[in-house]
Amino acid sequence: QVQLVESGGGLVQAGDSLRLSCAASGGTFRTYSMGWFRQAPGKEREFVAAISWSGGSTYYADYADSVKGRFTISRDNAKNTMYLRMNSLKPEDTAVYYCAAGAGRYSSGRYSVGSAYTYWGQGTQVTVSS
Numbered sequence: 001q002v003q004l005v006e007s008g009g010g011l012v013q014a015g016d017s018l019r020l021s022c023a024a025s026g027g028t029f030r031t032y033s034m035g036w037f038r039q040a041p042g043k044e045r046e047f048v049a050a051i052s053w054s055g056g057s058t059y060y061a062d063y064a065d066s067v068k069g070r071f072t073i074s075r076d077n078a079k080n081t082m083y084l085r086m087n088s089l090k091p092e093d094t095a096v097y098y099c100a101a102g103a104g105r106y107s108s109g110r111y112s113v114g115s116a117y118t119y120w121g122q123g124t125q126v127t128v129s130s
Helices: none
Strands: 003-007 010-013 018-025 032-039 046-051 058-060 071-076 081-086 095-103 124-129
Touching: 003 095, 018 032, 018 095, 018 124, 032 081, 046 071, 046 081, 058 071
Parallel strands: 010 124
Antiparallel strands: 003 018, 018 081, 032 046, 032 095, 046 058, 071 081, 095 124
16 A cells, blocks of 8 residues: 655645655565656546656656746655656646656556546645736
């Protein structure tokens, strides 16, 4: 059983930066594909970014007002921790951010699918004021 704990959220102003962390325990972290998702009030959960078990491949959401170019996902397998660096934050980035883990390697199209992940954290709130 894998436990995931997010941290690093908070209230910031537009244009600021934050770094979210996701600490994992109870499993072999380096064997898990990892992802970040977010859910804004009244909206469905959406994919933000994902990273392969080795950290060699990263994937970012490609939708309107995309996070690509502003957010950077990374992981440190020695520390059992995944990160999401968020720069140039916008009010529309306001959401609860969740980290997720799934065992093994994923095909590139699978990383953005929430149901592909087995374990989820409790979420951390990010609020961006204008």
